[in-house]
Amino acid sequence: MAEITLVEAINQALAYEMQADPDVILLGEDIGKDGGVFRATVGLLEKFGEERVRDTPLAESMIAGLAIGMAMQGLKPVAEFQFMGFTYPALDQIINHAARMRNRTRGRLSCPLVFRAPFGCGIHAPEHHSESTEAIYAHIPGLRVVIPSSPQRAYGLLLSAIRDPDPVIFLEPARLYRWAKQEVPDDGKGLPLDRAFILQSGEDVTLISWGAMIKETLSAAQKLKKDGISVEIIDVATIKPLDKQTLLTSIEKTGRCIIIHEAARTGGVGEHISAELAEQALFFLKAPIIRLTGYDTIVPYAKLENYYLPKEQQIIDAVQRVLEFA
Amino acid sequence: MKIIARFEISYYQILNETSEIVGTLPSFAKDNEHLLRLYRIMVLNRVFDTKAIALQRTGRLGTYPSSLGQEAVFTGIGDAMLKNDILVPYYRDYAAMWMRGIPLSDILLFWGGDERGNLQGGEDLPFSVPVGSQGLHAAGIATALKIRQEKRAVLTTCGEGATSQGDFYEALNIAGIWKLPIVFVINNNQWAISVPRSQQTAAATLAQKAIAAGFQGEQVDGNDVLAVRERVDVALTKAREENIPTLLEMICYRQCDHTTADEATRYEPKGVRDLEWKKEPIMRLRRYLENLKIWNQILEEQLQKECTAEVEKAVQAYLATKPAPASDMIDYLYAKLPHTLFEQREQIKQVGDQCHG
Ligand SMILES: Cc1ncc(C[n+]2csc(CCOP(=O)(O)OP(=O)(O)O)c2C)c(N)n1
Ligand SMILES: [Mg+2]
Numbered sequence: 001m002a003e004i005t006l007v008e009a010i011n012q013a014l015a016y017e018m019q020a021d022p023d024v025i026l027l028g029e030d031i032g033k034d035g036g037v038f039r040a041t042v043g044l045l046e047k048f049g050e051e052r053v054r055d056t057p058l059a060e061s062m063i064a065g066l067a068i069g070m071a072m073q074g075l076k077p078v079a080e081f082q083f084m085g086f087t088y089p090a091l092d093q094i095i096n097h098a099a100r101m102r103n104r105t106r107g108r109l110s111c112p113l114v115f116r117a118p119f120g121c122g123i124h125a126p127e128h129h130s131e132s133t134e135a136i137y138a139h140i141p142g143l144r145v146v147i148p149s150s151p152q153r154a155y156g157l158l159l160s161a162i163r164d165p166d167p168v169i170f171l172e173p174a175r176l177y178r179w180a181k182q183e184v185p186d187d188g189k190g191l192p193l194d195r196a197f198i199l200q201s202g203e204d205v206t207l208i209s210w211g212a213m214i215k216e217t218l219s220a221a222q223k224l225k226k227d228g229i230s231v232e233i234i235d236v237a238t239i240k241p242l243d244k245q246t247l248l249t250s251i252e253k254t255g256r257c258i259i260i261h262e263a264a265r266t267g268g269v270g271e272h273i274s275a276e277l278a279e280q281a282l283f284f285l286k287a288p289i290i291r292l293t294g295y296d297t298i299v300p301y302a303k304l305e306n307y308y309l310p311k312e313q314q315i316i317d318a319v320q321r322v323l324e325f326a
Numbered sequence: 327m328k329i330i331a332r333f334e335i336s337y338y339q340i341l342n343e344t345s346e347i348v349g350t351l352p353s354f355a356k357d358n359e360h361l362l363r364l365y366r367i368m369v370l371n372r373v374f375d376t377k378a379i380a381l382q383r384t385g386r387l388g389t390y391p392s393s394l395g396q397e398a399v400f401t402g403i404g405d406a407m408l409k410n411d412i413l414v415p416y417y418r419d420y421a422a423m424w425m426r427g428i429p430l431s432d433i434l435l436f437w438g439g440d441e442r443g444n445l446q447g448g449e450d451l452p453f454s455v456p457v458g459s460q461g462l463h464a465a466g467i468a469t470a471l472k473i474r475q476e477k478r479a480v481l482t483t484c485g486e487g488a489t490s491q492g493d494f495y496e497a498l499n500i501a502g503i504w505k506l507p508i509v510f511v512i513n514n515n516q517w518a519i520s521v522p523r524s525q526q527t528a529a530a531t532l533a534q535k536a537i538a539a540g541f542q543g544e545q546v547d548g549n550d551v552l553a554v555r556e557r558v559d560v561a562l563t564k565a566r567e568e569n570i571p572t573l574l575e576m577i578c579y580r581q582c583d584h585t586t587a588d589e590a591t592r593y594e595p596k597g598v599r600d601l602e603w604k605k606e607p608i609m610r611l612r613r614y615l616e617n618l619k620i621w622n623q624i625l626e627e628q629l630q631k632e633c634t635a636e637v638e639k640a641v642q643a644y645l646a647t648k649p650a651p652a653s654d655m656i657d658y659l660y661a662k663l664p665h666t667l668f669e670q671r672e673q674i675k676q677v678g679d680q681c682h683g
Contacts, residue, residue, distance in 0.1 A: 033593040034520035057490035057526045058457055058518050086456065089491070124439065126389055128455045265670070295670050300655040302388050302439025307652040307677050 003181035009151035010040045010116075010172060013158040014078065016188050018048050021076065024162060027054040027063060028080030028116075037082055038118055038177055064090035064115065068098050071113040076162055084119035084171065085128035091136075098167040099142035111167045114158070118174040120212045120262055121299045122309060125174075130299040132211065132263040137169045138240040138272070144168040144193055145239040149214040151182040153237060156191030164193060173212035196243040198250070202232035205319050206250040208273060209260040210236040213310060217260050220315035229319060239269055247273065248281050255286035256322040260310055265293040287325035290318045333537045335530075337577075338557050339547040343605045345613035352556040358620050364405060364551050365615060366629060368397040368608050371421040373633040374430055375582075377641060378437065382586040386645065388439045393418040395549075395581025398607035399513050400483075401425070402554025406562055407481060412471075414464035414482035417453040418513060422483075426450060430640035435647060441658070442650060457518075458484060458491030461510060465497045468506035472569060479565035481509045481558070486575075487518020489535060490526050498573065502540035507565040509558065510536075510573045514548065515580035520593040536573035548576030549607040581606065652678025 004012065018024045026041060026048075032055035035042030045053040056063050060081060067077035081087045087094070094115065102110040121130030137145045146161055146168055148154035154172065161168040199214070200221060209217045214235055221231045232250050236242065251257050257277060259270040270291040277289055292310040299308055340349035354360045375394050381387035393400060396418060404425030407413060413426055420433055428446055436443025436453065444452040449467075454460035464482035471478050488494055489512060501508050512532050516523045529535065536543030546557045554576060561572035579602035583590045590599075615621035653675045656667060663671060 029518075030520045032520070035592070037519070037587070055521050055525060058487040058521070059490045059492065061492055062490070089456070089459075089493070124388055126437070126439075126455060295656060295674055296667060297656040297659050297670075301436075301441055303649055304652055304655050305439070307674060307681060308655065311677070 001183045001185065003183050004151055005178045005181055006148065006151045006154045006172070007038055007040050007177040009155040009182075009184045010158060011042060011044070012184060012186055013155045013162075014041065014044060015047065016186055017159055017162045018044065018052065020188060023074060024076045024078060025052050025054070025070065026078050026080070027056050027066065029056055029058055029063075029082050031055060031080050036080055038174070040080065040116070040172075060086055060089040061093055064093035064098065067113045067115070068093060068101065068111050071111040072101065072109045076112055078114040078116060078162055081115065081117040083125075083129045084117045084131040084133065087115065087117050090115075094137075094143070094167070094169075095140050099140050102166065103142060110165055112165045114161045114168045114170050116170045116172060118177070119171045120173045120175050121305050122175040122212060124302040124305070127301055130305065132261075132294070132299075134171055134211075134239055135263060135267050135269050138269055142167070143240065145171070146193060147171045147173065147211045147237060147239055149173060149176060149211055149235050149237065150180065151184045153191060153197065153235070155184045156189060157193065157237065159188065160190035160193050163190060168193070171211070175212035176215065179215065193238050194241050194243055195238065196246040197235040197237050198246065199233040199235050200231070202230035202254070204230050204254060205256040205258060205322055206232045206234060206247075206254045207258050207260060207315065207319075208234045208236060208247060210239065211262060213260045213262050216310065216312045216315060220312045220319070223312070223316060224319055229323065231319065236269075236273070242273065242276070244276055244280070247277065251277055251281045252284045255284050256325070257285070258290045258292060258315065258318045258322065260292045260315060262294050262309060264296050265291065266296050268293055287322035290322060292318055333534065335533045335543060335545060337545040337547070338553045339550050340552040340556065341550045341610060341614055343549075343610065345610050345617065349553065352552070352559075354555065355552050358618065361611070361615060361618075362620065364401055364555065365608075365611050365621070366633075367401045367404070367421055367425060368551065368611065369629055370424070370633045370636060371397040371401065372608060373630070374420060374637050374640075377637045378434065379586060381434070381641065386438075387434060388437050389585050389587045390437045391417050391585040392582040393420055395602070395606050396513055396515055396578050397421060398551035398554050399511070399548045399576045399578060402551050403481060403483070403511060403558050405555050406558035408478075408562070410478050411562060411566075412467055412478065412480045413450040414460050414467065414480060415451065415453055416457075416460060416484050416488070417455060418485075419453070419483055423447075423450070429643070430637060431643035431647075434640060434644035438644060440647070440650065441654070442647075458488035458494045460484065461494050461497030464508055464510075465500050465506055468501065468508040469504060471507055472504070477566050479507045479509060479562045481511060481562065483511045483513060485518060486512055486514040486516070486523055486532055487521065487526055489532050495535070495539075498536060498539035501571040505569045506571050507569050508571045509561040509565055510571070511558070512573070512575045514575050514577050517580050517584065517590075517594070519584045519588060531575060533573055533575040536571075541571045541573070543573035543575065545575045545577055548578030549605045549610060551607055551611055578607075579605070651675070652681070
């Protein structure tokens with residue numbers, strides 16, 4: 001079986017579910033002939049036609065509002081936003097409507113839809129193209145927030161996101177779109193939307209991350225292994241709802257925990273995880289919980305963006321720091 | 327039944343595709359020096375775009391949107407605006423920005439990924455990247471000018487794709503209600519990345535969107551720098567003198583990929599670009615200047631050399647710009663950095679030092 005990239009896995013999942021379910025419909029800017037600016041929808045217009053693969057006018061609030069209406073009628077819209085920074089014009093529709101339609105109608109109406117967007121920095125894109133503000137969405141009751149970090153997880157999680165009866169914000173790390181390739185069987189098997197993934201078992205320290213920072217987390221673990229340090233790596237993946245149990249079980253074993261994310265520090269999802277662990281695993285902790293995050297600033301333009309991201313060496317140093325606690 | 331309103335949209339052209347005068351010649355166009363100036367700026371714009379793309383292709387510049395084929399729009403705007411008017415641009419307005427004092431090297435800095443490209447500009451705004459958002463800022467600025475009775479105008483640009491955004495309509499709407507001193511210019515280059523003009527609106531023109539907001543909209547041949555310059559001038563004067571807003575739809579063609587990250591061959595029908603090229607603005611004016619016997623091959627070669635040298639100077643200045651210190655990423659976030667961020671600033675400085683070291 002050929003190995004494919006994360007963005008190809010997204011394409012494969014979309015094609016699979018469109019084939020399996022005639023209610024699945026795609027909309028977004030440049031998703032038709034152009035196949036999306038990252039080519040996530042390439043070939044789908046040719047395969048499924050203009051009725052189901054809709055190039056929209058340039059208007060994000062419109063895209064979100066349309067998807068909400070379609071979803072209430074039983075369609076399963078999967079809308080693409082060109083970049084996370086361009087989901088912001090749609091925030092009103094997403095927060096005020098998609099997230100609460102089920103609740104305010106006591107279940108009479110609902111919004112089974114997916115909002116996809118590439119996110120994160122490190123691809124030398126122009127300004128506004130490097131956002132990682134997943135915490136905004138994670139804060140909104142009624143939404144699910146899902147972030148894949150490998151081709152296999154992208155495929156399985158996207159399938160489940162489309163099949164889920166509620167609105168899902170599906171954020172795709174642009175830095176990983178064409179990074180590591182994997183075999184991804186096109187078997188239509190979804191992955192759970194409320195389980196974190198243990199990427200590597202270990203004994204000494206738990207590294208918790210998601211999105212593109214999984215890359216540095218994995219490479220740091222490789223180096224630490226050479227020094228005889230065994231880390232457990234967890235890809236949170238489903239930012240909301242958060243699978244606390246998997247995290248707690250790991251901390252109970254290792255007693256040490258480092259959370260690594262690209263988003264700004266204050267109000268980042270790392271704060272929430274850290275607070276949950278502090279409340280529920282205090283007596284297992286042998287060292288303070290450490291967060292390695294982006295800074296509380298706007299992601300700089302390309303020339304300085306590398307300074308913004310947490311580095312592999314920072315992860316290694318942090319591991320060594322927590323290991324100093326007996 | 328009775329008809330209670332009827333509307334018309336005018337189309338303006340002065341210099342046609344074959345370089346004949348087909349409209350009333352405005353007085354500026356009777357001044358040969360003025361014509362030559364417009365020509366030189368359009369050529370400089372084109373030389374600059376060509377060089378910027380070359381820099382991007384060789385890894386020395388980030389993603390870059392060219393303005394090829396759209397030079398007349400931005401040159402006409404830059405020429406008609408007064409120094410104390412305010413420009414609220416989008417990302418293709420190089421000629422206008424340069425004419426208003428932004429060095430070409432700053433434009434390269436911006437697309438090279440350096441915020442210092444936005445340092446200069448007085449009251450003008452930097453490029454707007456979130457498509458369609460800037461019209462409202464322009465309306466806010468125009469409101470301030472009007473409150474202070476300053477007799478200045480705001481001009482804001484956007485692409486035709488941007489006209490689909492709610493913010494765009496909201497800006498037109500308030501400009502009509504509050505009678506703001508503002509000119510909206512749509513650079514209708516027929517494409518929003520891969521989406522053609524026909525898929526942005528079913529309306530016959532974009533100009534008519536002003537009608538619903540209660541003011542005049544008109545179409546202008548965006549390949550005709552004389553018509554662009556004239557209509558922008560008329561609109562700006564109305565804005566300054568009488569607080570009357572205007573919407574101008576410039577009809578031209580994007581003779582390039584959307585940006586260097588795009589491949590238009592994926593979606594653009596074959597042959598259209600070549601057909602449209604016959605209308606392009608620079609050759610059109612050049613033939614006219616030659617007919618007036620004020621331009622020839624020797625002058626052309628000389629101009630090309632001058633523009634190449636001017637652009638080269640900008641490139642050298644850009645390439646010689648030392649990277650900003652890493653701490654710049656947080657130093658401009660607030661008027662005064664809160665003490666709670668001092669620790670993070672220190673970390674950023676350390677990371678910067680390590681990476682440089
Ligand atoms: C709000 C927002 N959505 C999407 C984008 C991505 N994007 C950048 S330019 C562009 C097309 C703009 O087309 P148009 O307004 O016609 O201007 P042109 O680029 O053709 O000059 C798109 C979709 C963006 N920058 N901002
Ligand atoms: Mg356009």
